[in-house]
Amino acid sequence: KNQVEQSPQSLIILEGKNCTLQCNYTVSPFSNLRWYKQDTGRGPVSLTIMTFSENTKSNGRYTATLDADTKQSSLHITASQLSDSASYICVVSPSGYALNFGKGTSLLVTP
Amino acid sequence: NAGVMQNPRHLVRRRGQEARLRCSPMKGHSHVYWYRQLPEEGLKFMVYLQKENIIDESGMPKERFSAEFPKEGPSILRIQQVVRGDSAAYFCASHGGAASSYNEQFFGPGTRLTVL
Numbered sequence: 001k002n003q004v005e006q007s008p009q010s011l012i013i014l015e016g017k018n019c020t021l022q023c024n025y026t027v028s029p030f031s032n033l034r035w036y037k038q039d040t041g042r043g044p045v046s047l048t049i050m051t052f053s054e055n056t057k058s059n060g061r062y063t064a065t066l067d068a069d070t071k072q073s074s075l076h077i078t079a080s081q082l083s084d085s086a087s088y089i090c091v092v093s094p095s096g097y098a099l100n101f102g103k104g105t106s107l108l109v110t111p
Numbered sequence: 112n113a114g115v116m117q118n119p120r121h122l123v124r125r126r127g128q129e130a131r132l133r134c135s136p137m138k139g140h141s142h143v144y145w146y147r148q149l150p151e152e153g154l155k156f157m158v159y160l161q162k163e164n165i166i167d168e169s170g171m172p173k174e175r176f177s178a179e180f181p182k183e184g185p186s187i188l189r190i191q192q193v194v195r196g197d198s199a200a201y202f203c204a205s206h207g208g209a210a211s212s213y214n215e216q217f218f219g220p221g222t223r224l225t226v227l
Binding site: 101 | 142151152167202
C-alpha cells in the first residue's frame with residue numbers, strides 16, 4: 001500500500017530558529033516528491049519538487065532533501081518567521097498525475 | 112491571472128440534502144482534480160477530469176457522488192443525500208498541458224462542507 005508518513009505531527013519553535021521536518025514513504029514506483037505549504041483555511045502551495053536523481057533542492061529559506069534509497073525526505077526551514085506557521089505536506093507521486101499525500105506537520109512559529 | 116477559484120468557501124447542509132461545489136480552474140487550464148480532506152487526514156484523490164470527460168474517478172465513492180467539467184463553466188462536484196461523514200474540506204486543483212507527474216497542480220482554497 002502506498003503510504004507517506006510525516007513526523008513530527010506538530011512542532012513549536014521560536015522565531016528565528018531552524019527546524020527540520022521528516023517524510024518517509026513506501027510509494028512505488030517513484031516519480032517525484034513534493035513539499036507543500038498549507039496555510040489555515042487555504043489550499044496547498046508547492047514549495048519544491050524533486051525527481052529520483054535530485055537529492056537536494058532549495059526555495060529561499062526552504063531546503064528539501066531526498067534519499068531515494070532509504071525513501072526518506074526532509075524539509076529544512078532556516079531562520080523561521082511567523083509567517084512560516086502552517087501545515088507542511090509531503091506528497092509522493094508514483095507516476096502520471098497520481099499524488100499520495102502525507103497528513104502533514106503542523107508548524108507554529110512563536111515570537 | 113486569477114488562481115483556482117472555488118465556491119462556496121463554506122457550505123452547511125442538513126442530512127439528505129444535496130451539496131454542489133464549484134471549481135473554476137486557472138485560465139488556460141483544462142485539467143481539473145478534486146480531492147477530499149477529512150479532519151486529521153491527508154488529502155485523498157477523488158476524480159480527474161478534462162473538459163467534458165472524466166479521466167479517472169477511482170477515488171470517488173460509487174454512490175451519491177458525481178463530477179463534471181462542462182465545455183463552458185466551472186467544474187462541479189455534486190454530493191446527493193449528504194451524510195455526516197461527508198463533512199470535510201474539498202479541494203480542487205488544476206494544471207495545463209498534458210498530464211504528467213511534473214505538471215504542478217495549483218490548488219484552490221477549498222470548500223468546507225459541514226453536514227448537520
